[in-house]
Amino acid sequence: MVDYFALPHSPGCYLFLDAEGTILYVGKAKDLRKRVASYFTKADHDVKTIRLLERVVSVDFLITTTEEEALILENNLIKKHQPRYNIDLKDAKRFAYIEMSKEEYPRIGIARRTTGDAVYFGPFTSAAERDAVLKVARRIFRMRSCRKLPKRACLRYHLKSCSGPCVGAISEEDYRRQADNAALFLKGKGNELISSLKEEMAERSARQEFEQALALRNQINAIEKLSERQQVEKVKAIDQDVIAYRHSGGMVFLMVFSFEKGRLVGKQEYSFEAGEEFLEEFLVQYYADRVPPAEIILQDVIGGAVSEYLAKKRGKTVTVTVPRAGDKKKQIDLALTNIDYVFLKDNIKTSELKKALGLPDLPEVIECFDISHLSGTSVTGSMVQFRGGKPDKKNYRRFRIRTVEGIDDLAAIEEVVRRRYRRLCDEGSDLPDLIVIDGGKGQLTSALEVLGDLGLKIPVLALAKKEEDVYLPGEILPRRLDRKGPALRYLQEIRNEAHRFAVAYHTLLRSRQVVAKKSRR
Numbered sequence: 001m002v003d004y005f006a007l008p009h010s011p012g013c014y015l016f017l018d019a020e021g022t023i024l025y026v027g028k029a030k031d032l033r034k035r036v037a038s039y040f041t042k043a044d045h046d047v048k049t050i051r052l053l054e055r056v057v058s059v060d061f062l063i064t065t066t067e068e069e070a071l072i073l074e075n076n077l078i079k080k081h082q083p084r085y086n087i088d089l090k091d092a093k094r095f096a097y098i099e100m101s102k103e104e105y106p107r108i109g110i111a112r113r114t115t116g117d118a119v120y121f122g123p124f125t126s127a128a129e130r131d132a133v134l135k136v137a138r139r140i141f142r143m144r145s146c147r148k149l150p151k152r153a154c155l156r157y158h159l160k161s162c163s164g165p166c167v168g169a170i171s172e173e174d175y176r177r178q179a180d181n182a183a184l185f186l187k188g189k190g191n192e193l194i195s196s197l198k199e200e201m202a203e204r205s206a207r208q209e210f211e212q213a214l215a216l217r218n219q220i221n222a223i224e225k226l227s228e229r230q231q232v233e234k235v236k237a238i239d240q241d242v243i244a245y246r247h248s249g250g251m252v253f254l255m256v257f258s259f260e261k262g263r264l265v266g267k268q269e270y271s272f273e274a275g276e277e278f279l280e281e282f283l284v285q286y287y288a289d290r291v292p293p294a295e296i297i298l299q300d301v302i303g304g305a306v307s308e309y310l311a312k313k314r315g316k317t318v319t320v321t322v323p324r325a326g327d328k329k330k331q332i333d334l335a336l337t338n339i340d341y342v343f344l345k346d347n348i349k350t351s352e353l354k355k356a357l358g359l360p361d362l363p364e365v366i367e368c369f370d371i372s373h374l375s376g377t378s379v380t381g382s383m384v385q386f387r388g389g390k391p392d393k394k395n396y397r398r399f400r401i402r403t404v405e406g407i408d409d410l411a412a413i414e415e416v417v418r419r420r421y422r423r424l425c426d427e428g429s430d431l432p433d434l435i436v437i438d439g440g441k442g443q444l445t446s447a448l449e450v451l452g453d454l455g456l457k458i459p460v461l462a463l464a465k466k467e468e469d470v471y472l473p474g475e476i477l478p479r480r481l482d483r484k485g486p487a488l489r490y491l492q493e494i495r496n497e498a499h500r501f502a503v504a505y506h507t508l509l510r511s512r513q514v515v516a517k518k519s520r521r
Helices: 031-043 047-054 067-081 088-093 127-141 174-187 190-208 210-229 278-286 302-315 328-355 407-428 441-453 485-520
Strands: 012-017 025-028 058-063 097-101 106-109 118-121 240-248 251-260 262-275 295-297 319-321 365-376 377-386 398-402 434-438 461-464
Touching: 012 031, 012 067, 012 365, 025 031, 025 047, 025 067, 025 240, 025 365, 058 328, 067 127, 067 262, 088 434, 088 485, 097 434, 106 127, 118 174, 118 210, 127 174, 127 210, 174 190, 174 398, 190 210, 240 278, 251 278, 251 328, 262 278, 278 295, 278 302, 295 302, 295 328, 328 485, 365 407, 377 407, 377 485, 398 407, 398 485, 407 441, 434 485, 461 485
Parallel strands: 240 295, 295 319, 365 434, 434 461
Antiparallel strands: 012 025, 012 058, 097 106, 097 118, 240 251, 251 262, 365 377, 377 398
């Protein structure tokens, strides 16, 4: 089950992933945790959502500064990844315009097609982008949306989202001025609009029309705020990578934000041991099989040799920028915000697990074993490794059971644990801080016997599926951890990943057997 408790109470976008890491669905949220939780706590889903949730294995997310940024980012991610369960935006091209009617009191709304009886703004790249702009325009300029002027004030007027021409609350001249300003906004002429509004505000103040001047000031603030805080949607139409990082405990936690034509389309996370020139080493490795973008935004200056390497890889100049202020610095800050949350979340998981189990050290490296079989055939084992709270897939291992026949999970666990740690001992490799066994007391006993034979003293536990009981050495009864606490949720995350990995390997072997049988016929 998706661990939605690990998500922040922040605006942003969430990405539902299947077992292979394929993006199934992209959504936006004012509160990421609440929105994702609603999928798993509500029962009245439609058929499409039920099918989606049956395939969801994990969730990724991107924190944004505002809900409006999340809306635009959602649109960009959908266009880039084309998730199966999102609406096909090709169908929305018919609705890619905003129209302003040519009536006495113009209204703005969605255009299904262009005709000669209105002014049109667009086309927008998607319905989502168009709706975001329309929502802001209506809020700032308070223009009517009704098809026909009603005889009395509507709800939008009472909510102060319409200026109320239907009840004479605004003159035709003032309404026309609002419509002209809205047109400037929809044409993307924000600076020209702000200058015009400031002039009018000064004139109103000079005439002591303070209420009107205040309304103009509010419009100016809203437009400037929208412009300043739109960190996700950049007007500069170039490709960029924003690379930010944090140091902690001898490790580097690094994130790459990728912008295509000025639009944030994704992120990648990395963690590795810190070195003296880690950033330059990372850049060389990261772009070894990638074409660098036109601009790379960094926290620190890099050497000229790396800049030359990047330019050679791209075939033209790569601008390397180290901003100290402005929009590009805000891009770095947004990446750091995401790093801080992800790192904090992972620290909480490991520290809470240490506390709940009474471990002597922080369990930075955890290895978990699972056995999979079908009616006693094709028995396989799997081992996954989590490092710093995250899956470390390069250290995943698969085992074909060699010494066990039939159904004997205890013997199978004994075999894979012995093979794994005998090899690490022979190689002189580092051992994990904690071993997790998928199973109950019997599986725990088998693992402990092997570790004893090898002379190893590694903390080990078994996690039983049905009641999520935790079995620990020397304790007769299982320990019940808080079902909603981060410690148990972390153990479940690790156990479920080991099970998924084991089942995938088992399925692969079964399919190979079927192919082999057919080829012998």
